[in-house]
Amino acid sequence: MIDRRTGYRFALGRLMMIVLLCFALLPVLWSIVLTFRPKISLFTPIWEAPLAWSLDNFGALARSDFPAALINSLITAGGATILALIVGIPAGFALAKGGLRGTFQTSWALLLLRMAPPIGIVLPLFLTYLNLGLLNTRVGLTFAYMSLTLPFVVWSMWTSFSQIPSELIEAAAIDGATLPQILWKIVLPLSRPGVVAAAILGFLLAWNDFFFALILTRGQTATAPVAIMNFVSYASVEWGAIALATIVLTLPIVPVIMFANRYIVQSLGGAVKG
Amino acid sequence: MKSSRTWKIAISVAVTAMLCQTGSAWAQEEEISVLMFSLPVTRGIAELTDQFEEETGIKVNVEVVGQNVFENQVMLAFTGRTGDLDVVHVPAIQLQRWVAAGWLTPMTDKVNGSDNAAGFFPSALTTYDVAGENYGLPMFVETGLMAYRTDLIDTPPATWEETKNTAAEVHSDATAGIVMRTSPGQGFNMFVLPMITRAYGGKFFADFPGDMSVVVDSPENLQGLDLYTAMLTESGPPGVSNINYPEAVALMQAGGAAMFIDGTSNVVPTLDPETSSVADKIGLAPVPEGPAGRSPAIAVHGLGIPASSSKADAAYRFIEWATSEDVQAQIAINESYPDFTRPAVGEHQDVADKYAAINPDLIQLRSASLSDTIPNYRPLIPQWPEIGAAIGDNVNSALNGIITNAEALKNAQAEVQEILDQ
Numbered sequence: 001m002i003d004r005r006t007g008y009r010f011a012l013g014r015l016m017m018i019v020l021l022c023f024a025l026l027p028v029l030w031s032i033v034l035t036f037r038p039k040i041s042l043f044t045p046i047w048e049a050p051l052a053w054s055l056d057n058f059g060a061l062a063r064s065d066f067p068a069a070l071i072n073s074l075i076t077a078g079g080a081t082i083l084a085l086i087v088g089i090p091a092g093f094a095l096a097k098g099g100l101r102g103t104f105q106t107s108w109a110l111l112l113l114r115m116a117p118p119i120g121i122v123l124p125l126f127l128t129y130l131n132l133g134l135l136n137t138r139v140g141l142t143f144a145y146m147s148l149t150l151p152f153v154v155w156s157m158w159t160s161f162s163q164i165p166s167e168l169i170e171a172a173a174i175d176g177a178t179l180p181q182i183l184w185k186i187v188l189p190l191s192r193p194g195v196v197a198a199a200i201l202g203f204l205l206a207w208n209d210f211f212f213a214l215i216l217t218r219g220q221t222a223t224a225p226v227a228i229m230n231f232v233s234y235a236s237v238e239w240g241a242i243a244l245a246t247i248v249l250t251l252p253i254v255p256v257i258m259f260a261n262r263y264i265v266q267s268l269g270g271a272v273k274g
Numbered sequence: 275m276k277s278s279r280t281w282k283i284a285i286s287v288a289v290t291a292m293l294c295q296t297g298s299a300w301a302q303e304e305e306i307s308v309l310m311f312s313l314p315v316t317r318g319i320a321e322l323t324d325q326f327e328e329e330t331g332i333k334v335n336v337e338v339v340g341q342n343v344f345e346n347q348v349m350l351a352f353t354g355r356t357g358d359l360d361v362v363h364v365p366a367i368q369l370q371r372w373v374a375a376g377w378l379t380p381m382t383d384k385v386n387g388s389d390n391a392a393g394f395f396p397s398a399l400t401t402y403d404v405a406g407e408n409y410g411l412p413m414f415v416e417t418g419l420m421a422y423r424t425d426l427i428d429t430p431p432a433t434w435e436e437t438k439n440t441a442a443e444v445h446s447d448a449t450a451g452i453v454m455r456t457s458p459g460q461g462f463n464m465f466v467l468p469m470i471t472r473a474y475g476g477k478f479f480a481d482f483p484g485d486m487s488v489v490v491d492s493p494e495n496l497q498g499l500d501l502y503t504a505m506l507t508e509s510g511p512p513g514v515s516n517i518n519y520p521e522a523v524a525l526m527q528a529g530g531a532a533m534f535i536d537g538t539s540n541v542v543p544t545l546d547p548e549t550s551s552v553a554d555k556i557g558l559a560p561v562p563e564g565p566a567g568r569s570p571a572i573a574v575h576g577l578g579i580p581a582s583s584s585k586a587d588a589a590y591r592f593i594e595w596a597t598s599e600d601v602q603a604q605i606a607i608n609e610s611y612p613d614f615t616r617p618a619v620g621e622h623q624d625v626a627d628k629y630a631a632i633n634p635d636l637i638q639l640r641s642a643s644l645s646d647t648i649p650n651y652r653p654l655i656p657q658w659p660e661i662g663a664a665i666g667d668n669v670n671s672a673l674n675g676i677i678t679n680a681e682a683l684k685n686a687q688a689e690v691q692e693i694l695d696q
Contacts (some may be wrong), residue, residue, distance in 0.1 A: 039549045043528045130354055214346050219337045230340040233312035235539035237520040
């Protein structure tokens with residue numbers, strides 16, 4: 001039986017949650033509405049022009065550079081995530097279970113790398129890429145994104161692997177398993193939530209990046225966040241196209257997050273109970 | 275015999291390789307990259323580039339990006355001397371700074387030796403002269419105009435004092451009396467404010483360019499600033515101190531303001547029935563005048579050649595083509611582009627008919643307004659972007675009521691002096 005005071009608290013909590021949710025979702029809802037409004041009614045309140053709806057923004061977006069930029073985002077963010085996982089998983093395993101000296105310092109150095117302002121990384125990269133001919137290339141941007149995602153992947157995999165009892169690894173070694181077999185057949189399956197969470201959060205870091213793409217790419221290789229900025233120019237702002245592009249940029253992330261939600265929560269809460 | 279054949283084959287391969295190499299080097303010379311930010315004219319140029327390629331055989335990679343994206347990318351290309359850009363969009367307001375930094379190539383000899391370089395509005399072309407050298411050809415020139423609601427105002431005000439009074443008369447909760455740019459910035463509030471301060475006799479320097487004594491805190495500038503802040507505080511829209519051109523245009527298009535004074539590229543969209551719900555109720559008028567006369571704003575954009583480009587000849591051919599009368603006339607028809615830089619474009623019958631249908635007075639008002647402009651409306655000196663930002667910040671603080679108008683100009687005077695002393 002819930003007493004009256006608990007009931008009030010529960011109702012108040014719910015109310016606050018709804019208010020906060022509305023506050024957070026309002027810009028998204030407004031963007032969705034703008035997406036379907038014709039230019040002439042963009043800033044007219046809905047109640048004054050309730051029947052003014054249009055699909056013009058879809059055509060404008062399709063004719064722009066945005067679709068190609070979206071593919072660039074997918075290739076570079078996806079590529080960087082895969083590369084970061086390939087390098088970061090063994091690195092995290094070595095840090096967690098390798099018995100290396102200086103593990104603490106290494107992990108903090110990685111974290112500091114992640115905390116460094118992007119401008120401190122991107123300008124040296126720009127000059128290096130200039131000499132290597134990697135400017136305005138997807139390969140260059142993919143490697144640049146790897147510098148964003150790798151520290152994150154290593155740090156999070158190190159945390160995840162640390163939660164696996166060392167006895168399991170020792171038992172496998174006694175049974176004759178090689179190091180790659182231990183990593184692939186024992187450690188990774190147990191750390192699946194950590195791997196999925198690292199992959200998704202790493203992908204999001206690269207997917208949402210604007211600054212690296214702005215500096216390191218141009219034209220054919222620009223990513224979606226930069227392409228959105230191209231709708232803002234001298235004497236014109238394409239509000240409808242910006243709103244639609246923002247929604248399109250967000251859409252692929254939603255199902256991924258919903259699918260991976262369980263893994264992320266598990267990863268944050270600890271993968272294996274000792 | 276066998277040896278002779280081998281030699282022949284070897285020589286043939288070597289000659290073919292040399293020819294291929296020469297061919298590829300030649301082809302490389304004839305490929306140029308162009309970076310511009312989005313304007314009707316730049317979009318129009320990009321659309322017509324095939325014509326240039328067919329005429330000249332020079333391949334052109336044109337990229338038109340947003341203004342912020344452009345500024346970042348062009349800065350990196352200049353400072354990194356990347357050499358991958360051959361033609362760049364040159365806003366006149368940045369010209370002096372870019373020239374002082376050695377980022378642009380002089381085009382004087384090419385311009386002097388070309389017939390096509392004649393026929394520009396003189397004020398637009400001379401904007402690209404720095405210390406006797408030319409650094410670009412103009413592709414866009416806009417000037418100040420007033421858009422007003424004909425259903426609310428019978429006769430547009432002729433002076434700034436009348437404008438303030440008219441705005442107060444027609445101001446209501448539904449419709450602001452007037453909207454102008456107020457956000458701080460050299461290209462924002464400092465694009466429109468000098469239209470008022472100069473009309474009251476205000477200047478930035480005592481006698482530019484001869485006497486560069488700073489006179490920002492002069493009584494004339496204070497008079498102009500007093501009018502600007504009073505008019506917008508009393509009759510401006512809600513949130514008046516944070517309005518930039520997109521908000522101002524959107525407000526006017528939605529019928530939320532009775533008057534809007536800005537550059538032609540922002541005023542003309544209020545006449546477009548596709549984007550403006552009050553397009554049929556908009557009239558155009560010259561920028562109001564003051565005791566010292568009329569001083570409409572002017573903004574010029576052109577095309578120049580980065581110092582790091584190794585293809586200056588091909589780049590100039592493109593610039594000459596892009597700013598030619600024929601190309602400008604085509605763009606004026608294809609896009610909303612009344613901001614052409616050659617008077618002759620307005621004499622093309624199809625161009626004249628198109629803009630007369632939008633507003634019968636547009637072309638004539640624009641030409642008259644251009645003749646009232648002064649090239650140094652915003653002083654064309656390398657420090658202007660910093661100076662404009664400093665004054666703009668103080669003016670915005672005054673509009674917000676944080677400091678008085680007199681304090682704003684006094685602070686601005688000190689800051690401008692400091693910038694010039696550096």
